[in-house]
Amino acid sequence: MISFFRKLGPIGAVLLLALNAHADGYEPDLQIGEEINYVCAGCHGEFAQGSKNGEYPRLAAQPADYLERQLLLFRERKRPNIPMLEHIQEQQMPASELKDVSAYIASIELPNKLPPIDESTYNPLERLFLAKKTINIPRAEGDIETGRRQYQKECGSCHGRTGEGDDKYNVPMLSGQYTEYLWRQVEKFREGILIHDPDDPEFRLLSLFTDKELQDMFAWLSVADD
Ligand code: HEC
Ligand code: HEC
Known part of the structure; x- marks a missing residue:
């Protein structure tokens, strides 16, 4: 890879990187995305964490x-x-803003565990925020x-070995998503x-499986994010 960039020279390499990162030439604006997310937060929560009952x-x-x-x-x-x-009507949200809000939400990482309590730095508000x-x-x-x-045989090639999804092929994560919602x-x-x-x-892939088979797969996915 490095020698390939060298052959291109610095300008070629920069162009190539820019093309790769944004095939359609649009650089999402995360700050605008964050502002739009206030609207989404009314239902999906301020960290886009959704609601525990999967609504x-x-x-x-x-x-x-x-x-x-x-x-x-x-x-x-x-x-x-x-x-x-x-x-999300077009008048309210032009195509660029759909990209901004999607990029912003994609960048939010949610921890799957609370850190152990440290008495010396304990701050109840911060703890609540983290929770x-x-x-x-x-x-x-x-x-x-x-x-x-069964999951690894039938779903893992697309949704990832532990259900983490696949950014490259735009396949959603399944572990970390509420079971009721799935x-x-x-x-x-x-x-x-x-x-x-x-x-x-x-092709209706999920019609090939019984409820019991899917229930077992979802049981595995519910612990795969631990
Ligand atoms: C009034 C409540 C409400 C608001 C506000 C809202 N959503 Fe939703 N959203 C929902 C509901 C309900 C669903 C689930 C629909 C279903 O069951 O298929 C959903 C589903 C989604 C999904 C599909 C997720 C998946 O993996 O299937 C995306 C993406 C999404 N919303 C993005 C957004 C964004 C971005 C915003 C802000 C611009 C937003 N939503 C604002 C109620 C809302
Ligand atoms: C060939 C690749 C592929 C395989 C194999 C596959 N999926 Fe998917 N799955 C996808 C894609 C792509 C989407 C998103 C579809 C879209 O963009 O609307 C998806 C979406 C889903 C969703 C909706 C998630 C959400 O947040 O709305 C569920 C649930 C799901 N798959 C379950 C499964 C299960 C269970 C299996 C195995 C039995 C499986 N999938 C196998 C590619 C795959």
């Missing part, structure tokens, strides 16, 4: 292009979402070992309301 999904640290794609699907009514529609930001999905019912094997999406995929693989829209 509102966690968005933090999902791939930016995945988030943007969902916003476009909502806007075009290809994916139903009445509560969000008014917030709000910490997500660890509660252990979901099901057989973890069976779920792990189930709601499973129903939509099975009914064809949501498309799992845009390259092969007729």
Whole structure:
């Protein structure tokens, strides 16, 4: 790689890097993204952590292009979402702002554990703040070992070995997402309301598995983020 850059010379290398980073030439503005996120926070929480009952999904640290794609699907009514529609109409949110907010939310990292309490520096407010930001999905019912094997065989190649998602291919994380929310999406995929693989829209992958099989996979995913 280094010798390749040398051959290009400094200007060529910079151009190449710029092209790689932003194929469409737009550099998202994280500050604008943070401001837009105040609107989203009303439902998804200030750190885009979602709500514990899975009513509102966690968005933090999902791939930016995945988030943007969902916003476009909502806007075009290809994916139903009445509560969000008014917030993402084109007049209110031009294409550049969809990118800004998606990039900002993708950059939010949420810890999965609270650090041990240190009596000498203990600050209750800071602790409360951290607790709000910490997500660890509660252990979901099901057989973890069976779920792990099946998950890795059937889902891991796209969603990552431990369900962490894939930024490069815009595949969402599954571990770290609320189990109730995942189930709601499973129903939509099975009914064809949501498309799992845009390259092969007729193929309903999740209809090939029984509820018990998915329950085991979700049990494994619920501990994979520990
Ligand atoms: C009025 C409440 C509300 C507001 C405000 C809101 N959302 Fe949502 N959002 C929802 C609900 C409800 C869902 C889940 C829909 C479903 O079950 O498919 C959702 C789902 C999503 C998803 C899909 C996540 C996934 O992995 O499937 C994304 C992305 C998203 N919202 C982004 C945003 C952004 C960005 C904003 C701010 C511009 C925002 N939302 C504002 C209610 C809201
Ligand atoms: C070929 C790659 C691929 C495989 C294999 C795959 N997925 Fe997916 N999955 C995706 C992509 C891509 C999306 C996002 C679709 C979109 O952009 O709307 C997704 C979305 C999902 C979602 C919705 C997540 C959310 O936040 O809304 C769930 C749930 C899911 N997959 C479960 C599974 C399970 C369980 C398996 C294994 C049985 C599996 N997937 C196998 C590519 C894959």
